[in-house]
Amino acid sequence: MSEDLIDQLKAAVLAADADGATSATSQLLADGIAPSVILESGLSQAMLDLGEQWKLGNVFLPEVAAAAEVFTLCTEIVEPALLADANHRVGVRVMIATVDGDLHDLGKNMVVAMLKMAGFDVVDLGTDVSSDDIVEAVRRDSPAVLGLSALLTTTLPEQRKVIEALTRAGLRDQVAVLVGGAAATEEWATAIGADGYGQHAPDAVRLVRELTGAPAS
């Protein structure tokens, strides 16, 4: 019975059916299914399946983005129960933000969607985030990886500012920093002491895996 419902949940996430997915999630919780099972066998598995289809070229980025939104809605339902569940395993956490002064989030959102699809626990700080706020969030959530996006050449220096602020706060060696966005380059990443640079969303997933030793799906 619960297996059928898990399958329904997966199908709803794959189809980016928000109503279907959230109601299946709530029903599974009500049926007493462990939140870690819902997350792993249902939600995360759906995203992994989506990733397989994306690799084969059967699924496009808009479908990934839409499924990732549904995935987020469902994880918000599961989260309180998950935190109360002593047996849950915390995956690799990745934090991401578009830097101060930059409102562009399309690329960042693609990266978020791809990371979620790859099974990472993503904390999305949004756009136009100051270096102080980023440092604070890193201190609070202890992500393994921090991704910084900047589209504009004018906001690019903010990536350097964040790294400097992390260093001053004594947090730099606790978190790997990746930079991306249209304005960034490999050379820039090296120059500011970042741990990696990705040109597009799949690059980000590859780099996070390399940096954290997380297995490829």
Added chain:
Amino acid sequence: MTSGEFVNPANATATVSGRRPRTLGHRPHIDLLDTEELDRTHEATLDVLETTGIGIRSERILTLMQSTDAIVDMDKRIVRFPRAMVEQAIATAPRSYLLAARDPLFDMLLDRSKGYYCIEGGLSDIVDTATGKPRRPLYQDMVDATRLADSLDEISFLWPCVAISDVPPEDQAVHQTYIQLANSSKHVVAMTTYNERDARTVIEMGTIVAGSSDALRQRPVLSSFACSLSPLTWDGEPLEAALAFAAAGVPCGIVSMPVSTAGAPTTIAGQVVVANAELLSGITILQTLYPGSPTYYCPFSADMDLLTGNMDAAWGPEPVLFNLAMAQLGRRYDLPMCIGTNGTGAKTQDWQAGVQHTLSLMGMLACGDIDLISCTGGIDNSRVFSYEQVMLDCELWDIAALMLEGTPFTEEHLAVSVINDVGPGKHFLAHKHTRAHMREHWRSRFFRSETWAEWESAGRPDPRTSAGERARELVEAHTPEPLPVDVDTALREVVERRTGKGEAT
């Protein structure tokens, strides 16, 4: 376009047979000539046909023409055509008819509503897939190339791709026709049928496939064409073959391919007059002796390289202008037409090949609603057959077909509610509307747009390499619809009887 049900053909649901013929829709034409110029060109052609006439190297046809309104000089072997006779022939030729295919999905109704693409014919060499160098084609090459053509939805009908070097030249047409019929269910053009004996054998083969002579008339699964010798001459045998096809009710096109400066005046207008005179002479002979027999108007162009005298089928402005003028004449006569595109002097799939094929294709689109469009797969001035070129030409054809489809501007496609829904500063990536319509986007099989680093790590692949790999995959994997066993046996018997053996050794 008003339909709310626009479906990108690239993503449309496959038909029952799993195939989707990719044809060209309506093409708005460009008129190169104004009315006066068009009249003047037509009159000039009639003047040539009436005053100078056409050389015909066939006693039989000269004799037949003596009993018509034509003025025949038996000594000089010249036929002059009074204008009324030519006008009458143009009026007698059928406006539309069917070129059938074994698979009815690939039937071609020549009525100016669609444009059909074909594979090259009779090329003397083929690029060897192992060495990358040209060599003489073998029997198996013709089989492979025909299978590739059968597998591609962009290709609607088949010329015999290559000249087979391991069969005697006199058996060429019979072997080619067998290979075409046995390895494809698309319409077959037996274009190397150069004499009446070949024509009779090919007609017999068509009759076997169709089921009977009447069935072949109703659904001609094969056809042929006859080509003049410029300037102003018909060799006897091809024309006698054309008459044999006409007698059997099998469509036979009339082709002229004057090389400017050599076989025609160096001016485009003069080249047009020579081509038009040759085409109308062939059509007049056919329609006078076999009124109503299905034929088409088929001008091809080539230029002479002014320095070397080489034939240059490479596309610059001249062939485009030639085609525009010829298409305008064909439209005036309201005849089914075939015109050529895709000439290149390039030896590989480089900038030159890409530009010449693209320009010639765009020029062809401006010719309007041409029924038959030749042809894909040739490089080196239509001497060498290349699998890569077929694949890349089909990619261009695909783009052309979709451009002609247009794009819908319905309420649904204007997406105002979606735009309002998303609002400023957000994105459309995850919107339901995006998922509903994103598969309408054309996706290239061969253009590349990966990052530089990805391109480097993949070994700097180019479209040409991918196209070659895909072609080889298709040749390996594609299984054409086989002929019924009894039909195949009967065809093999015909080939054996004519050639003494079934296949090349």
